[in-house]
Amino acid sequence: MNRNTKGLTSFEELPGVDPAVESLLGQGQRRQDEARLPRTERSRKKKERERAEKRKPNRINLDLPVDLKKRLEQLAKKEGVPISQLVAFLLYEPVTQLENRAISLWGYKTASGCPKFECNLDLKRRADEAAHHDVSRKS
Amino acid sequence: MHTTLAILNQKGGVGKTTTAVTLGSGLARNGYRVLLVDLDTQGNVADSLGLPHGDDLRRLLSPDLRCPIDQVITPGGLEGLDVIRSDKSTTALKQTLAGVTLREYVLADVLGNSAHDVILLDCAPSADLLHFAALVASDYLLIPTRLDKLAVNGVRDALQTLAALKRISRCKVVGILPTFYERVTLESHEQLIHLAQTFGKLVLPPIPQDTQCRVATRYGKTLWDYAPNAKALNGYEQGNRRVGGYLQVLERVKEWL
Numbered sequence: 001m002n003r004n005t006k007g008l009t010s011f012e013e014l015p016g017v018d019p020a021v022e023s024l025l026g027q028g029q030r031r032q033d034e035a036r037l038p039r040t041e042r043s044r045k046k047k048e049r050e051r052a053e054k055r056k057p058n059r060i061n062l063d064l065p066v067d068l069k070k071r072l073e074q075l076a077k078k079e080g081v082p083i084s085q086l087v088a089f090l091l092y093e094p095v096t097q098l099e100n101r102a103i104s105l106w107g108y109k110t111a112s113g114c115p116k117f118e119c120n121l122d123l124k125r126r127a128d129e130a131a132h133h134d135v136s137r138k139s
Numbered sequence: 140m141h142t143t144l145a146i147l148n149q150k151g152g153v154g155k156t157t158t159a160v161t162l163g164s165g166l167a168r169n170g171y172r173v174l175l176v177d178l179d180t181q182g183n184v185a186d187s188l189g190l191p192h193g194d195d196l197r198r199l200l201s202p203d204l205r206c207p208i209d210q211v212i213t214p215g216g217l218e219g220l221d222v223i224r225s226d227k228s229t230t231a232l233k234q235t236l237a238g239v240t241l242r243e244y245v246l247a248d249v250l251g252n253s254a255h256d257v258i259l260l261d262c263a264p265s266a267d268l269l270h271f272a273a274l275v276a277s278d279y280l281l282i283p284t285r286l287d288k289l290a291v292n293g294v295r296d297a298l299q300t301l302a303a304l305k306r307i308s309r310c311k312v313v314g315i316l317p318t319f320y321e322r323v324t325l326e327s328h329e330q331l332i333h334l335a336q337t338f339g340k341l342v343l344p345p346i347p348q349d350t351q352c353r354v355a356t357r358y359g360k361t362l363w364d365y366a367p368n369a370k371a372l373n374g375y376e377q378g379n380r381r382v383g384g385y386l387q388v389l390e391r392v393k394e395w396l
Contacts, residue, residue, distance in 0.1 A: 016339050016340050017340060018340055018342060018343060018344060020344035020382045020383060020387060021331070021342050021344055022335075023377060024320075024322065024331070024344070024345065024375065024377075024382050025335065027322065027375075028328040028331070029328075031323070032325065
C-alpha cells in the first residue's frame, strides 16, 4: 500500500478503476483532506457546502444553443456578474409577459417525438427573428 | 442456456447471502428466471426470504436420492425467483459426497437441466467440497468482501482456490464487491483504495453499510420489498446521481448475462 506523507493512501496512483469507485474514493479523499485543514478553513468549507446544498432545489439544467451560451458567457464576463444571475435577470420580463399573454409561443411550437412533451420550440426561428429585429432596429 | 454466478468468499459475515438474495430478487423483478441455490448449512437464504428451512439441496445432490431439479425447487415468494434451500442435512450430504467419484462435477451435472436464465450459488464460508463444486459449475465468480484486512485475505484465498481449479473450471472472476462500506471512516477508505490498487477494474461500486439489510432479513423480506429507499440499494447521492449500492451492481450483473 502506498502511503503519502500524511499517512494516507493516495488514490491518485490507481491504475484503471471503475468510474463509480473512483468517484467515491475522490469524495473520500476530499473529506480526508478537509479534515486536516485548520478549524477556520474547515468551517468555511462546511458553510460553503451548506450554502450549495440550500441552492440545490432552485437549480435547473438548461440546454442552450451554443451561440446563445457563448453570448451569455461574454455578457456575464463583461458585466462581472454570475451567469446564472444574469439569466435570471433577463428572464423576469418575458416570463411576466408570457404569463399575461402579452407574448405567445404560438408559431414556434413544433411536434415532439418525445413521449414526455407534446411540443418542442423552434429556437432557430426565434434566434433568426431576434437577429432580424436587431438589424432593422440599427438601420 | 443459463448463466451461473457463484457468490463466494472464504471469510464469513461479508454479505454473501444478502448479496445473493438481493441480486437474485432484483434480477427476478427485472424479468429474469432466477434460481438461487443455498450451499451453506446455515440455510440463511430461506431465512432471508421468509421461507421455512428445507433439505432441498440434500435431495438434489445425495447419490441415493437424486431427485430431479424441478421436484426440489421451492418458489422464492416472488415471480421468477426459485430457491434450492439448505439446512443442517447439508453437513451429512458433504460427508456422503466425499466418497463419490468426480464429486467436483456433482453440481454442474444437476444444474445443467435447469430452465432458468440465471443461477446464483450462495456458497458457505469454507473451502469444502460444495465450494469446489460451485466453482466448477459456475461461469462467473463474484466475491463480496468487507473492507477489513481479514475479509480482503478471504478474497485472496478465493482467488487461489479458483486458480487451483483452473483445469476443471471455466469460471472467471467478474467482480469484487466491497460491502459494509462506511464512507466517513478512514479504514473503509484505505481498504477500498487498497482493493482498487490490487484488483483495479474488478472492484465494483461498494455497498453502503445499512442497518436496513439486517432488519429486512429479520422480517424475511428482500430489501426491494422492505426498504426500497435503503442506502444499501440506492448508494450514495453524489450531485445528481447515485453511486454504489445493489442497484448499480445489478446493472453490472445484467451486463454479464
